[in-house]
Amino acid sequence: MYIDLVLLSLLTFFSIWAVMRGTLLRAAIALALVSIILSIIMFRLGSALAAVFELSVCAGFITVLFMSVISLTKPMNYVETMEMTKGRIKRFWYLPVIVLLFLAGLFFLNIPVHFKAQNIVSLANERAVLWNLRQFDLFGQVVVLLLGVFGIVILIKSRFEE
């Protein structure tokens, strides 16, 4: 139980860090750490297949994608970064305050927990659900992936043509 509390606290901490941090590169690294911690939580909750996806795709591919985009855009020099950070702190200073107030409010509230679990799954495992019940979802996923690929190809092609 304490491990879950620590993991969720770390998840929140790195999320705040990704939002508040001055440089975008460090924000991307903080986001990768968020994905890694989320994967650990998924493993702990017995969701191994989704955890592997989260770890490989979100902590790996998306982080590389973010770093590529950051490297392809114009990097700011030190002075600009410091000015931007000061401006961000002015705009974002109340985010940790809101988070702390939210936590304090929940601490004093007695949250009712009356949850009735309903086991309605009769299939063996998630692979059976994925391949037997959600074939149309898989088709949709393939279509979305193709759309994403075509979208990126069109965007990059237009850049090269110009």
Added chain:
Amino acid sequence: MAIDNAALMKLILIFVPLLFIIGFFCIIITHNMIRALIGLEILTKAVTLLLVFAGYITGNMPFAQPLVITLIIIEVVIIAVTAGVILNVFKHNKSLDVRNLRTLKG
């Protein structure tokens, strides 16, 4: 891996809204397009966490996992296409600041 469900529900009700607050706040407040994308990513993480917790608590993890995988795939596509759009916007405006998007038609 015996986790107390009641205590876990309390943790869910605390930390998932927190992640929502952080992500939503980032999207609203920031002027940088890449950071707004990071905020969107944090929002998606909150949804993922909520789905996994719901699957665990109800005992329907075999249903929750394919849904989470679908969510991750759609998230990747959205991030990739948006990153391409951001690169094109940067190429035209030489800035990632949303306040500099003055040349949009319509």
